[in-house]
Amino acid sequence: MDIHNTDNNPPRHAIESDDEDEFNPQNQPDSVPELTVKLIGDVPAQRSLVVATADPGAFWARGTDLGEQTGAIAANGVQVGLVFNPAWTNATVIVSEALSRLPVWAMHPYAQAIIDALKPTSVALLDEYAVPSYISSSASALDAPIRFLSISAFDSNNEAQPFAPPNLVNTTSAAFLSLLSISNTPGTLILLPTPNILKPAPRTIEPSNFTHLTQDVTEWSAAVMDQAQQLLFRAIGEPTYKHWELKGGPPTSPKSTAASRRSEVGEGGMYL
Structure with a gap:
């Protein structure tokens, strides 16, 4: 009689791959690295919160009036979140992972x-989904909609379509929604369509990269961004009169310096 012990490692052929970057349980560290998160600045609590992540966050910040940066969020000493308290909203706004992305092990504690x-x-959360890998019988890569995922009552007024199973969100936004669901806090994720396959999360928290803001950020139309902005604030029960408009005209060339674009994420630049 064969006895199968689930505590043993799987046979080598079951996990071996030609792709050295693919997840391999035999190559994982014995323990998860520690994460120290520090909130810098006098940031008001018990308010509505808008978290705009990665490329959508960086691009959205260029066309909305966030005002002066009022705080920062550091993860293991690296500035990951930029905190703003715009005068035109009661919500606190965090532009997150625009300068440094989080590895999977850091998303939940962050x-x-x-x-x-x-x-x-x-x-309300702003993120993106990859149109080429989205599973749907009706999705069109030529006219992909904004999608949403909500753990509370949310009426998109047909301006966004549900982010339907079996599709998954595997960014930090998923950690936020999971935690909000446990605490019964209303939460809604707005997802912008991107024609690119999303990059895998890094293995470590890398230093802030300002060059990314000038060269690699995905761009969406003003109409899509304005619609997403209205959805974000509707999700927290605060419809806004503010409209999104890209500042500074057309995108600058890759030769432009990072310093010339830093002020476009808010008006106060970035610190830490």
């Missing part, structure tokens, strides 16, 4: 630290 510190009354 989101947990922000929720614990700010105790938001409701949260």
Whole structure:
């Protein structure tokens, strides 16, 4: 009689791959690295919160009036989140992972630290989904819609389509929604369509990269960004009169310096 012990490692052929970057349980560290999250600045708590992540966050920040940066969120000493308190909204705004992306092991504790510190009354998240890999019988890569995923009542007024199973969100936004669901805090994720396959999360937290803001950020039309902005603030029960408009005209050439574009994420630049 063969006895199968589930505590043993799987046979080598079951996990071996020609792709050295593919997940391999035999190559994982014995323990998850520690993460220290620090909130810098006097950021008000118990307000609505908007978290705009990665490329969507960086591009959205260029066309909305965030004002002066009022704080920052550091993960293991690296500035990952930029905090703003615009005069035209009661919500706190965090532009997250625009300068440095989080590895998978850091996503949950990062989101947990922000929720614990700010105790938001409701949260709206902005992120992206890859159109080429989205599973749907009706999705069109030529006219892909904004999609949403909500753990609370949310009426998109037909301006966005549901992000339907079996599709998955595997960015930090998923950690936020999971934690908000446990605490019964209203939360809605707005997802912008991108024609690119999303890059895998890095293995470590890398230093802030300002060059990324000048060369690699995906760009969306003004109409799509304005629609996404209206959806974000509708999700936290605060419809806004503000409209999104890309500042500075057409994108600058790759030869432009990072310093010339830093002020476009808010008006106060970035610090830490």
